[in-house]
Amino acid sequence: MTDSPEIIEVDRDRLWSSLEQLARIGAYDDEDAGTVGVRRLALTDEDLAGRRLVLEWFEDAGLSVRYDRMGNVYARRPGLDDRLAPVRIGSHLDTVITGGRFDGALGVLGGLEVVRALNDAGVTTQRPLEIVIFTDEEGVRFETVTLGSSVAAGRIPLEQARALTDRDGVTVGEELDRHGFTDGDPVPAPEPYAYLECHIEQGPVLAAEELQVGLVTGIFAITWKEVVFTGVAAHAGTTPYELRHNAGLAAALVTVALHEMVRSGRYGDMRATAGRVEQQPNATNVVPGSALMTIDMRCSDAGHMAAAQEALDDAIHRAAEEAKVAVSVRVTARTPPVEFDPEVRTALAKSASNLGLSSREMISGAAHDAGEMAAVGPAGMVFVPGLHDGISHNAREWSTPEACADGVAVLLRAACELAGT
Ligand code: HGY
Ligand code: MN
Ligand code: MN
Ligand code: MN
Numbered sequence: 001m002t003d004s005p006e007i008i009e010v011d012r013d014r015l016w017s018s019l020e021q022l023a024r025i026g027a028y029d030d031e032d033a034g035t036v037g038v039r040r041l042a043l044t045d046e047d048l049a050g051r052r053l054v055l056e057w058f059e060d061a062g063l064s065v066r067y068d069r070m071g072n073v074y075a076r077r078p079g080l081d082d083r084l085a086p087v088r089i090g091s092h093l094d095t096v097i098t099g100g101r102f103d104g105a106l107g108v109l110g111g112l113e114v115v116r117a118l119n120d121a122g123v124t125t126q127r128p129l130e131i132v133i134f135t136d137e138e139g140v141r142f143e144t145v146t147l148g149s150s151v152a153a154g155r156i157p158l159e160q161a162r163a164l165t166d167r168d169g170v171t172v173g174e175e176l177d178r179h180g181f182t183d184g185d186p187v188p189a190p191e192p193y194a195y196l197e198c199h200i201e202q203g204p205v206l207a208a209e210e211l212q213v214g215l216v217t218g219i220f221a222i223t224w225k226e227v228v229f230t231g232v233a234a235h236a237g238t239t240p241y242e243l244r245h246n247a248g249l250a251a252a253l254v255t256v257a258l259h260e261m262v263r264s265g266r267y268g269d270m271r272a273t274a275g276r277v278e279q280q281p282n283a284t285n286v287v288p289g290s291a292l293m294t295i296d297m298r299c300s301d302a303g304h305m306a307a308a309q310e311a312l313d314d315a316i317h318r319a320a321e322e323a324k325v326a327v328s329v330r331v332t333a334r335t336p337p338v339e340f341d342p343e344v345r346t347a348l349a350k351s352a353s354n355l356g357l358s359s360r361e362m363i364s365g366a367a368h369d370a371g372e373m374a375a376v377g378p379a380g381m382v383f384v385p386g387l388h389d390g391i392s393h394n395a396r397e398w399s400t401p402e403a404c405a406d407g408v409a410v411l412l413r414a415a416c417e418l419a420g421t
Contacts, residue, residue, distance in 0.1 A: 008121040012405035023101035030395035037395025042094040042136030043175035070151040071135040071181040079128040085193040087419040090132025100397020102200040110198040110408040126420030149372035154188035195373035202392035206385035212357040214383030220298040224333035231325035233289030248279040248288030250323035257315035268304040344380030351413035
């Protein structure tokens, strides 16, 4: 029996309650933010505990679960014709160190709510649906972004992913084996008919313009670099300035160069962040002998990104010269600008307007698994407004039950349209 998507309702309170229950796993007191955050770094026990809870819900919803060798989870709801390629709805459950309860979780639990709503309405879609949990989207523990989905899409080979290490020298491969994913399905994954992701906006635009959902056009290009400056630790009081080899100075000069590059306007909508700066021996009376810094650069235009990388490399080498230190640079992530599929974008826009929701098109400055999925099939995203200027990657990340339910209602209708009801 199939009904038109009009009468299939998202259960706002059920969705909100699932978000709340999941947020208890990995909860931590964040003094700086003055609230409770969520910390489930990729492939840690907290990450797997969060998955276990969601897998229970998947099973309760009648989904059959399998996983691949990268630990990505696919929870399948049969369609009327299971020979057809599935419509996938997904995101991630891992968080950054100062995470909130919506980044990633809303996309996975939103997919689960789509299934629960279809179950309630007794509706079976033509195509099968698959809800996906991608491993390690955040790239905080193993230092590259959207790792699980990039392996599922075939951009990063599994063996290259398995060799990545965290700051304690533990490899992705050891963690995948420890959690029992080694015998999973081969990667890359078979291609979906379409991929949808609902995600908190992680920015101020929708709330500032008092809009209910964001219709995402694409994703910024992203380049991450790790830079290591090697100088000489020396006495802060007796070492004459011209004899110093100050690695900390070099890192500071690069941070200022980034600031000047962005302020120059020469690189369009470029955003640059030196998120990690660690200098050793990190002592008041010792000239820093070594410094490690990471640089995250993003912009919507590939040409601006290329020019910015050239200027950055130049700034890095000038800083090393000025501070009289050695330097090594490693690219740790590089993704092109993403354009989402016109047909998927139309399905999402039609859903939003049929629901009478106010919306606008917008680009994503944040990386998403949808960016990797866009390389292997038609993909698209819907954004949900956040509170507190849309702050994210911060324990204060917040939204409302209504906003989350609106985003998932758009997801539901677009999934029904693409999967056929
Ligand atoms: O870095 C990002 O944009 C994503 O949240 N991992
Ligand atoms: Mn995310
Ligand atoms: Mn994130
Ligand atoms: Mn994501």
